Amino acid sequence: xxxxxxxxxxxxxxxxxxxxxxxxxxxxxxxxxxxxxxxxxxxxxxxxxxxxxxxxxxxxxxxxxxxxxxxxxxxxxxxxxxxxxxxxxxxxxxxxxxxxxxxxxxxxxxxxxxxxxxxxxxxxxxxxxxxxxxxxxxxxxxxxxxxxxxxxxxxxxxxxxxxxxxxxxxxxxxxxxxxxxxxxxxxxxxxxxxxxx
Numbered sequence: 001x002x003x004x005x006x007x008x009x010x011x012x013x014x015x016x017x018x019x020x021x022x023x024x025x026x027x028x029x030x031x032x033x034x035x036x037x038x039x040x041x042x043x044x045x046x047x048x049x050x051x052x053x054x055x056x057x058x059x060x061x062x063x064x065x066x067x068x069x070x071x072x073x074x075x076x077x078x079x080x081x082x083x084x085x086x087x088x089x090x091x092x093x094x095x096x097x098x099x100x101x102x103x104x105x106x107x108x109x110x111x112x113x114x115x116x117x118x119x120x121x122x123x124x125x126x127x128x129x130x131x132x133x134x135x136x137x138x139x140x141x142x143x144x145x146x147x148x149x150x151x152x153x154x155x156x157x158x159x160x161x162x163x164x165x166x167x168x169x170x171x172x173x174x175x176x177x178x179x180x181x182x183x184x185x186x187x188x189x190x191x192x193x194x195x196x197x
Contacts, residue, residue, distance in 0.1 A: 018055060052069070089112050119194050
């Protein structure tokens, strides 16, 4: 009886290399990535021995793995990974969509995007407060034009109400001067949001 070690192929070796890269994949995309690895191993056959898969590559939009030689089965498995990660939050795996976070674009659900967007809005307000402290004119912030994530984070005492004839609901606004009084609180909220993400 001849007991020889089965010969590994470039296909299997590349899948093993992808498996060793699991830690680099965001937590929310781990299941989709592991499912892809299982499907690739199940698709192993002599006809695919020379196919090599490479990655994972993280785009702003999704997670990608590429192949060196066209193979329709492998291509289908890789497309499935791209579709799954383009629609799943990269943090928690809930259904997600593209979110712009300043200069980055990430796939996030509302639950994971909310604190990040709120922190970003607070960072901008604090940056504007720094500018106004350097002699810039007092800037007004109107409720309607303020980012939705920012509105509830500004203390109620900072908002002023303006009654406008012919407008049913009162118009709320604040200014950088009024917000300066609340700077320590705004900075504390931003730190708390940053620690939560």
